Structure formats: C-alpha cells, structure tokens
Amino acid sequence: MDKTSSKKIIIKVISKILDKKFKIIDDMKLIGAESPLDSMKLVEICVSLEDIAEQHNFEFIWTSEATMSKTNSIFRSIDSLAEEFANQSKTK
Numbered sequence: 001m002d003k004t005s006s007k008k009i010i011i012k013v014i015s016k017i018l019d020k021k022f023k024i025i026d027d028m029k030l031i032g033a034e035s036p037l038d039s040m041k042l043v044e045i046c047v048s049l050e051d052i053a054e055q056h057n058f059e060f061i062w063t064s065e066a067t068m069s070k071t072n073s074i075f076r077s078i079d080s081l082a083e084e085f086a087n088q089s090k091t092k
Contacts, residue, residue: 007082
C-alpha cells in the first residue's frame with residue numbers, strides 16, 4: 001500500500017470517528033492540546049486501523065515502544081500516521 005492510499009484510509013476512519021465535525025487536513029495533530037481527539041478516540045482509530053490492516057493481510061502495530069515515544073511518534077499528524085501505516089503494510 002502506498003502512502004496516498006494509506007492517507008485516504010486514515011482520513012476516512014478519523015472522519016467517521018469524529019462524526020465529520022472537523023475539517024481533516026494532512027497536518028492535523030492527532031495528539032496534544034491542538035488535537036480534536038481524546039485518548040479513547042485515538043485508540044478507536046488504531047483499533048479500526050488494525051481491522052483494516054488485517055483485511056489487507058498485514059498487522060498494524062501501534063503499541064510498540066518506538067511508536068509510543070514522543071520524539072518519533074507516529075501520532076504527530078495524519079501524514080505521519082499514514083506513512084507508518086503504509087510502511088507496515090510493506091513488511092507483511
């Protein structure tokens with residue numbers, strides 16, 4: 001899966017979880033004070049992405065130490081999450 005396809009999937013998932021109440025942009029913050037997501041919604045997004053990854057025959061791992069580190073977090077933005085999702089799809 002390429003990053004563009006990954007980004008479309010992530011935007012669709014986030015849009016559904018946020019009930020289309022926010023404009024979704026590539027650099028939208030997924031964590032922190034500027035994020036429209038609380039921790040439960042972020043978990044819901046990740047669980048949805050796990051299900052989608054399974055449908056595409058790969059495992060989406062979002063709970064690893066590297067993933068959770070602040071400086072390298074995949075949750076900085078939609079763009080960073082899309083990049084990680086696409087990268088993990090290539091390591092099936």
